[in-house]
Amino acid sequence: MEVKKDILWRVYLCFIGMGLFAVAILVKVFFVQNVQGNYWRSMADSLHTRYVSLDADRGTIYSEEGRMLSTSIPYFDVRVDFAADNLREKNGKVFRDNVDSLSIYLSRLFNDHTPEEYKQILREGFKSKDRYFLLKRDIQFNQFQQLRNFPMFRLGKNKGGLIAETKNKRINPFKLLANRTIGLSRENAQNVGLERTYDDFLRGVTGKRLMRRIAGGTYIPVEGYDIEPENGRDVITTMDVNMQDIVETALMNMMVSNEAEHGSCILMEVKTGKIKAIANLGRQPDGSYFEDMNYALQVAEPGSTFKLATIISVLDDKYATMDDMVNLHEGEWQIGKRTVFDSEPHPGQTNVTIKHAFELSSNVGMAKLAYQYYYKKPNDFVAHLKKLKLDQPTGIDLVGEGKPVIKSTASKTWSATSLPWMAFGYEVLVSPLQTCMLYNAVANNGKMMKPYLVNSIVEYGKPVKEFEPTVVMDSICSRSTLKQVKQMLEGVVMNGTAKGLWTRYYKFAAKTGTALVANGNRGYADKIYQSSFAGYFPANDPQFTCVVVIKNKAHAAKFYGAAVAGPVFREVADKLFAIAVEKQLPIKAGLQMDTLMAFKNGQGHEWKEILNTLNIPMQGSVNNNSWVSAKVDDKKIAFAQVAQNKGAVPNVTGMGLKDALYLLENAGLRVVIKGAGKVKNQSIPGGTQLSRDQTIVIELS
Known part of the structure; x- marks a missing residue:
């Protein structure tokens, strides 16, 4: 019996002990959850870390003379760590002593809230003990420089609670100038222009920062665990800001006065192939103009500026010289079921020299030459066009260059009239830049240069990659052909379609072009013309090649190449002759460091x-x-x-x-x-x- 009581006593004692232990556990759980809960939750959060990317500073794009064309400027998101030890000590003495003056300074700087409103905002943040309290987004650098010296914030991050997050915003200081060529750097869309082509150099190498999660799911930086980013390299272009301004202004003036749809103007340095300026303007719905597309790279039927390629082919194959005769049929010639028309009738003009037919920009003359000498072997003519690289993109350092179309007899759309129509710039597709490259080759004594836009890639002011002029072809034709072609281009200005643009101060050589453009399903009924003008100056010592292409509105009163594109060329040539040629200033600008x-x-x-x-x-x-x-x-x-x-x-x-x-x-x-x-x-x-x-x-x- 005594043994049984002894066993029961021990069992009861065990049950009582277990009960007390259970009660102790419940009390502890209650205490941890309700009394120490915030502390332990913050401790648990603090064990959650992750790395975030640190963007490198994107490199700057400069003009050849060292002026910024595209750069990044810093913007700041300002936050406050209201749980910083120094702010919480002595019942928040530092905060209480500074909140009034800080509110006044913030109100004066941003002018968006009254001092009382800022004081209320700061008090709410302090009361919440928010360690990542957002005070202001997207403030500029000069504003941040002032803000960091404000009361409380001047104590620094650990004592004053100031947290600044830097982010960069891309800007083009010269706004519209060459905007599409320089390009755009966009966070959520694909870059364009040089920003895209040279993105690997410009963007640098992304760094990392270790972030620790605190109460409320907010992450704050962990000191000492940053992997610093490597800043991007700078790009030095071939472009000249003053020349770009001249080109852009001349094109804009004509576009506005003629209410044109879109246009482009290219300025190339003859000896090197450097693009010194390139303007692309498109009409917007509100009637304004903007660099919305790089029209200089888009292919279209070029019209009469293409006649240069036809003449080079005929002369280089020794079928004729510029003094041989061709019958213009007064500007109208039927071939098969189609009729070739000159843009203007030529009453009394029958047998004229090939040179004069070119000066008059006669479609009939060029069509007859191509048909007469190549109708039995049209692919010989096509071979000449390919030799002149008109079937290939120029390879300029921009993404998105259009693919040219040069037909051959194997093409599905080849017909009996394709050859004569190709001779005056129809049934072929080339870009203004290709036209520019061809005319530049004539100016450069037959040597064809590849157009390019970048001189060098620079890091800390030191070139790490340099680009030199590239010769595409040593000679596009014989010396005899080249001499005749130059005389014919000069003759266009002296005696032909561009004689109204002649100036006694200097000589230039050029060719006009006027092409009727189809308007979708409406065909050619809307009478939309593309006006073009291609040439170089000064003719006796060519320094620059310039090509202007403008697509006019439907039924435009003024549409001939000499009347629309020609004045743009002339304005550019006049100003550049005055500032860069006549005064013998160096064409290659020295870099202003x-x-x-x-x-x-x-x-x-x-x-x-x-x-x-x-x-x-x-x-x-x-x-x-x-x-x-x-x-x-x-x-x-x-x-x-x-x-x-x-x-x-x-x-x-x-x-x-x-x-x-x-x-x-x-x-x-x-x-x-x-x-x-x-x-x-x-x-x-x-x-x-x-x-x-x-x-x-x-x-x-």
């Missing part, structure tokens, strides 16, 4: 301050009191000491004017300054023994 990263020799402590402020990586050590030179080495700034010996003339080559004067005048030298920039030469070499009353001349560039 003031808008790029340029290095000057200077004191070590100044260099260290600059690099720390701009967060630019460096290698090696720099003595604060030494004079140093800098260069880029393996994507970092490297320094070399510049010795300055006591009692000797200081070595100031490579320095800015301020530092050079400091050293030279302290050495007792009289200084004569020539030029501007950094010191290029000094008349007394550095290290030379000093003597009394010496004068030194320093040349800056």
Whole structure:
């Protein structure tokens, strides 16, 4: 019996112990959930981390003379960590002492809320203990510079709670100028123009940042775990801002006055193939014009500017010379069931020289030449067109160039009249840029150059990839043919369809073009004409080739190439002759390094301050009191000491004017300054023994 009681007592004791343990567990669960819940939930959240991408600064696109065409500017999202220890200490003393003045400053800076409203916003954020409280989105750099010095925020991130997230926005400082060619860099759509072609260089290498999740599902950065991005490289184009402005303005004036649908104007440097300017304007629904498409790359029936290819073929095959005769039939000639018409009738014009037929832009004359010499072997004519590269894209460094169409007898749409119609620019499709490349070859004594838009890729001001002019073909035709073709192009201006554009100040050579364009299902009923003008100047020493193509509105009162596209060419040629040719200014502009990263020799402590402020990586050590030179080495700034010996003339080559004067005048030298920039030469070499009353001349560039 005693044994049974002893067993029961032990069992009861176990049950009581288990009950008390269960109660303790329930009490602890209640305490953890309701008293310590926020703490443990935040601790659990803090164990959740993830990496986010850090976008590299996108490179800048420059003109040839060093002016920004497309660049990124920083914008900031401003947040506040209201759980920062310093803000919560002493019952929020720092916050309470600064909230009034901070509200006033914020109201003055942004002018979107009153000080009282800002004070209320800040108090709500502080009360919520939000560690990632959004204060303002998309503020500009100059606004952020002011904001970081406001009360409380000037204490920094850990003490003042200020968190700034940087993001870049792409802008084109010159707005409309060459907008489509320079291109657009878009977050949620495909880039266009040079921004797309050179995206691999411009975008750089993305970095990473470790983020930790805090209460409320918000992520904040974890200090010390960033993988810094590598900034993109810069692109130096062949384009000239002043020339682009001239081209764009001339095209715009004509487009507006003639209410044209769209147009393009290309300016190419003859000797190199560099595109110095390219304008593309399309009419918008509201009647304004914008660079909406790169029309210079789109293929269409070129019209009479294509006659240059026909003449080159006939003359180069030795079938005729420019002095041989052709019958124009007064501007109307029937072949089969179709009739070839000249754009204007030529009463009394029957037998004329081939040269004069070209000057008059006679469709009949060109059609008869092609038919007479190639009707039995039309593919010989096609072979000439292919030799002139008219069946291939130019290969310019832009995505989206149209594919040209040059028919042959194997084509499904070839007919008995295809050959004569091709001779005056119909039943073929080529782009204005292809036309420009052909005319440029004539200007360049037969040497065909590939058009291109970029000179070099630059990193920290140092070229890492350079592009040179590319010869597509050493000679497009014989010397005899070339001589005759040049005379014929000059004759168009002196005696032909472009004689109304003649000027006594300089000679230019060109060809007009007027093509009737089909309008969808309506065919040619709407009388829509494409006006074109292609040529080079000055004719005696060609520097530039210019092609203008404008598609007019339906039933336009003015539509001939000489009346619509010709004046654009003439305006461009007049202005460029005045500023770049007549004054013998160098065609190749020197790069003005003031808008790029340029290095000057200077004191070590100044260099260290600059690099720390701009967060630019460096290698090696720099003595604060030494004079140093800098260069880029393996994507970092490297320094070399510049010795300055006591009692000797200081070595100031490579320095800015301020530092050079400091050293030279302290050495007792009289200084004569020539030029501007950094010191290029000094008349007394550095290290030379000093003597009394010496004068030194320093040349800056």
